[in-house]
Amino acid sequence: MKMILTMVRKELIDAARDKRSVMAGLYYAIGTPLIMCGLFMVLIGQLSSPEDLNINIKNANNAPDLVRYLSNNGINHADDEQANKITLTISDDYATNMAKAKQAEVLLVADNSDEKLQKSIQRLERQLQAYGAEMGSIRLIARGINPSITQPIKINVQDQATADSKGGMILGLAIFTMMYSVFISGMNLAIDTSAGERERNSLALLLSHPMSTRQLVLGKIIAVTCFALLGLVLILLVSKVAYPFVPWQQIGFTVNISQDFMGLMLLIGIPVALMAATLQLYVSFMAKTFKEAQSYLTMVLFVPLALSMAASYNIAPDVLQWLPVSGQQQALMDFIKGREIPMMQLIVSSVATLIIAIALAVGLEKSLKSEKVVFGL
Amino acid sequence: MTNRKCANTTSIAQSGVLGLCQSATRVSRWVAVAAAILVANYSSAAPTNTPVAASAKTSTCYLDGMDEQLQCGKITVPENPKLADGKQIDIHFAILPAIKNTHPDEALLAISGGPGQSAIENAAGFNRMLTKVRQNRDILLIDQRGTGQSNLLSCDDENMSFLSINDSELDTVAMTEACLASIEADVTQYGSNNAVKDFEAVRQFLGYNKLHLYGISYGSRMAQLYMRHYPEALATVTLDGVVPMQQSLIAIGSSIERGLNVLWRDCQSNLECQQQFPDLVDKYNKVDQQLANAPISQQVRDPQTDELTEFLLTRSKFTGAIRMAMYMPNIRALIPHAIHQAANGNYQPILGIYALTADSTGIALGMHSTVVCGEDIHRITEQMRKDAKESYIAGSMLDGLVKTCEAWPIPAEDDSFGQPIDSDIPTLLLSGELDPATPPNWGAMAQEKLTKSKHLIAPYATHGVAYQSCGNDLIAQLVDQGSLKDINGECLQKDVRRSFYLNANTVETLPIVKNDTEIKTDTTAPAKTAEDKE
Numbered sequence: 001m002k003m004i005l006t007m008v009r010k011e012l013i014d015a016a017r018d019k020r021s022v023m024a025g026l027y028y029a030i031g032t033p034l035i036m037c038g039l040f041m042v043l044i045g046q047l048s049s050p051e052d053l054n055i056n057i058k059n060a061n062n063a064p065d066l067v068r069y070l071s072n073n074g075i076n077h078a079d080d081e082q083a084n085k086i087t088l089t090i091s092d093d094y095a096t097n098m099a100k101a102k103q104a105e106v107l108l109v110a111d112n113s114d115e116k117l118q119k120s121i122q123r124l125e126r127q128l129q130a131y132g133a134e135m136g137s138i139r140l141i142a143r144g145i146n147p148s149i150t151q152p153i154k155i156n157v158q159d160q161a162t163a164d165s166k167g168g169m170i171l172g173l174a175i176f177t178m179m180y181s182v183f184i185s186g187m188n189l190a191i192d193t194s195a196g197e198r199e200r201n202s203l204a205l206l207l208s209h210p211m212s213t214r215q216l217v218l219g220k221i222i223a224v225t226c227f228a229l230l231g232l233v234l235i236l237l238v239s240k241v242a243y244p245f246v247p248w249q250q251i252g253f254t255v256n257i258s259q260d261f262m263g264l265m266l267l268i269g270i271p272v273a274l275m276a277a278t279l280q281l282y283v284s285f286m287a288k289t290f291k292e293a294q295s296y297l298t299m300v301l302f303v304p305l306a307l308s309m310a311a312s313y314n315i316a317p318d319v320l321q322w323l324p325v326s327g328q329q330q331a332l333m334d335f336i337k338g339r340e341i342p343m344m345q346l347i348v349s350s351v352a353t354l355i356i357a358i359a360l361a362v363g364l365e366k367s368l369k370s371e372k373v374v375f376g377l
Numbered sequence: 378m379t380n381r382k383c384a385n386t387t388s389i390a391q392s393g394v395l396g397l398c399q400s401a402t403r404v405s406r407w408v409a410v411a412a413a414i415l416v417a418n419y420s421s422a423a424p425t426n427t428p429v430a431a432s433a434k435t436s437t438c439y440l441d442g443m444d445e446q447l448q449c450g451k452i453t454v455p456e457n458p459k460l461a462d463g464k465q466i467d468i469h470f471a472i473l474p475a476i477k478n479t480h481p482d483e484a485l486l487a488i489s490g491g492p493g494q495s496a497i498e499n500a501a502g503f504n505r506m507l508t509k510v511r512q513n514r515d516i517l518l519i520d521q522r523g524t525g526q527s528n529l530l531s532c533d534d535e536n537m538s539f540l541s542i543n544d545s546e547l548d549t550v551a552m553t554e555a556c557l558a559s560i561e562a563d564v565t566q567y568g569s570n571n572a573v574k575d576f577e578a579v580r581q582f583l584g585y586n587k588l589h590l591y592g593i594s595y596g597s598r599m600a601q602l603y604m605r606h607y608p609e610a611l612a613t614v615t616l617d618g619v620v621p622m623q624q625s626l627i628a629i630g631s632s633i634e635r636g637l638n639v640l641w642r643d644c645q646s647n648l649e650c651q652q653q654f655p656d657l658v659d660k661y662n663k664v665d666q667q668l669a670n671a672p673i674s675q676q677v678r679d680p681q682t683d684e685l686t687e688f689l690l691t692r693s694k695f696t697g698a699i700r701m702a703m704y705m706p707n708i709r710a711l712i713p714h715a716i717h718q719a720a721n722g723n724y725q726p727i728l729g730i731y732a733l734t735a736d737s738t739g740i741a742l743g744m745h746s747t748v749v750c751g752e753d754i755h756r757i758t759e760q761m762r763k764d765a766k767e768s769y770i771a772g773s774m775l776d777g778l779v780k781t782c783e784a785w786p787i788p789a790e791d792d793s794f795g796q797p798i799d800s801d802i803p804t805l806l807l808s809g810e811l812d813p814a815t816p817p818n819w820g821a822m823a824q825e826k827l828t829k830s831k832h833l834i835a836p837y838a839t840h841g842v843a844y845q846s847c848g849n850d851l852i853a854q855l856v857d858q859g860s861l862k863d864i865n866g867e868c869l870q871k872d873v874r875r876s877f878y879l880n881a882n883t884v885e886t887l888p889i890v891k892n893d894t895e896i897k898t899d900t901t902a903p904a905k906t907a908e909d910k911e
Contacts, residue, residue, distance in 0.1 A: 065876040065884045072873040098883035135884075138711055142881040144725030146680040146732050157444035163474060249477035249512050 007219025021188040029234040037242045054078035055086040062090040086110040165337035166253035172312035185231020186224040190280035195293035224277035271353040278360035321345040324353040442501030448472040469526040473516040482586040484515040490594025492748040493740035495525025509853035523567040523744025530743025532556035541687040553784035567747040587612040594618045614804040618815045621823035625756035630771025631764040636813025650877040660720035668692035680732035701734040703813035751787035797825040804830040809838030833866035837874040
């Protein structure tokens with residue numbers, strides 16, 4: 001046991017010496033939530049219609065009441081470049097047709113493929129329809145008819161979403177980045193301590209010390225796992241601070257990284273981190289060179305990435321609930337949406353994760369007894 | 378879609394209706410006129426409750442017109458606060474949870490009008506109007522005792538046909554007695570002061586440190602009483618369509634006359650309306666006189682079902698329809714046309730407006746009577762009696778209420794009840810220049826002893842300024858900043874008035890008809906605009 005701890009200390013000191021690679025690993029954990037939040041801030045700003053929407057209204061004099069109605073609802077006439085992107089032209093025979101209860105025409109010109117305009121265009125259309133509907137109702141009243149008869153069906157909707165689950169899509173993405181940070185944070189250390197150590201010819205030296213291969217393997221696994229978890233803790237802390245800064249309420253919900261969630265994520269993250277560490281060490285040792293290790297790892301990491309992604313976008317078949325990584329991710333998403341955590345699935349996927357980790361560790365121990373691996377032949 | 382506008386207006390009128398109108402006078406007329414103005418927003422909100430584990434104090438529920446999950450709950454209080462062991466009643470409340478709850482220890486309590494309207498039934502309207510406040514704080518709605526789900530005291534009569542009934546022949550006293558007999562509650566306990574105790578009990582139950590108040594119409598009286606009895610629980614107050622403590626609700630009669638005069642003035646000063654309806658006041662008086670002599674009976678198509686039916690147009694139905702239309706800016710625009718048509722023997726527009734205001738109930742008549750008979754009827758002044766003699770509307774209202782209160786005996790509140798509120802809580806008062814119920818000088822009266830207050834008058838709003846202007850943004854600002862310092866009413870000056878209907882179809886300038894030839898469809902656009910001319 002003492003030997004293992006010494007080994008872990010050695011690995012951590014080694015890792016800490018190479019500051020650039022440490023930073024590279026943790027950079028992801030710190031940077032990702034910040035970048036995501038920045039992106040969302042910009043997106044929310046662009047996708048929501050501004051409170052005061054300026055458009056270009058032509059022939060406003062033909063329909064002063066309509067223009068005032070729009071203005072009362074925050075849609076005003078202006079004549080600058082931004083406003084000209086949406087033009088509303090009121091036809092010359094608007095008043096004549098209105099007087100005869102014929103359809104009076106207005107022309108709305110805008111580019112509906114421009115994401116920044118879509119909401120504004122919808123809003124303008126909605127207001128025009130509301131104005132028309134109001135007028136239609138009053139025409140009926142003027143004829144002695146109750147306008148409610150034109151709405152034969154009253155649609156009552158009871159949306160089952162909770163305040164938390166409305167932000168589920170965003171949180172799914174957040175959980176995905178957290179899960180991925182477990183894999184990314186320890187990766188550099190894993191390569192360095194395996195393929196790197198071998199290239200520096202210090203692996204053989206290490207093995208010549210009076211310690212078992214198992215102790216060596218465990219030491220390395222624990223060191224890499226620590227790093228992976230450090231990455232996870234960092235991303236959780238940064239997320240906790242960063243996410244509330246995004247004006248989610250503008251799109252109708254909140255994203256709240258609660259302490260309960262952080263605790264659960266950390267707990268669930270431990271077996272995942274163990275598996276990530278053993279997997280990375282195993283692949284790195286199998287590779288002949290440092291460079292090769294990097295290439296292989298990138299390829300191998302695609303698997304957990306895909307699993308996690310599938311779960312977060314809900315494109316997953318049910319079987320994914322039982323698999324490592326995606327199972328845990330699914331459970332976390334259910335937790336955050338306020339649903340019951342699927343305990344069975346969580347246990348199965350976590351145990352599977354641990355089994356894979358142990359199997360890989362055993363494999364690692366065996367392979368390190370082969371000279372081929374130790375000397376990278 | 379069609380009723381969207383109605384929905385808006387409804388909520389205004391619904392939370393607004395300073396019920397007393399005819400209301401207390403005659404039940405059906407009541408139902409007819411006072412009560413719920415419209416179609417769409419009228420809600421039969423019976424929330425469907427499903428227990429939730431999250432909070433033991435509330436359970437998730439859905440309310441009419443809102444598709445999201447809300448929180449509902451109730452507390453149990455003694456019906457008579459002096460008899461703690463006596464009969465218990467439930468006070469129901471609903472919470473519209475903040476989108477991003479940055480102030481979990483605060484909430485905005487929105488109080489309905491009437492008296493007798495349910496706040497919970499008007500949740501959708503409050504939600505729309507208070508969107509900005511709700512970004513950061515919960516909105517709390519409480520069904521005041523005697524309304525909505527809180528031991529409703531209603532006096533609905535059975536299937537009286539509101540079209541054919543002669544409402545001037547109804548026996549108010551007998552109907553009121555019948556209603557009183559049908560109610561099991563101790564009706565003397567349903568006044569405003571007891572209700573404020575309930576509000577405070579709900580606040581304590583839910584654990585809010587401070588409340589912001591929004592009181593509309595009669596709700597502004599409740600808000601002022603809250604200021605009087607529990608000032609320490611309040612952060613800010615907004616009074617909209619203000620009923621000052623010094624004022625008896627019955628003074629509303631003369632406000633209605635004022636509202637009509639403002640309407641005549643508006644039409645006179647608008648070139649198109651003036652040209653189209655040059656002798657509007659004469660026409661109104663002509664119809665009014667005609668109906669005063671005898672009601673007019675006509676075979677009409679039922680506005681709702683299209684069945685052939687009798688429509689008996691009485692004087693009170695006519696003035697009541699006009700009165701209720703004045704609450705809603707968009708229906709108000711139809712009044713000159715409706716009067717003009719009625720003078721020419723076409724009663725369809727009046728029928729349309731009347732049906733709109735008559736086909737649903739929204740006011741708990743029993744609770745309404747308790748409030749009016751305990752707090753207002755003994756405060757009738759000589760001026761009110763004089764007004765009542767001169768104005769049919771004010772007169773019939775006073776008559777009806779006096780009769781109602783004969784049959785609905787409630788001990789009168791003492792003089793201290795009518796004292797102005799003396800408070801330094803930041804208070805925003807909102808009045809609409811076009812208001813046919815609570816005119817701007819009422820707001821000024823309420824302001825008398827409010828040391829930190831601002832009274833803003835919206836020139837183009839009727840009753841319920843926050844629903845019709847940027848008033849709701851000002852409330853959000855007040856709630857957010859906790860002070861009136863930066864609030865100015867500039868945005869209220871924005872011209873949001875609606876043009877008058879010039880015929881049954883349009884509000885825009887009518888094309889000039891050349892003899893009786895067809896109007897050229899491509900005539901050059903009517904040169905002048907309403908704006909130019911106004």
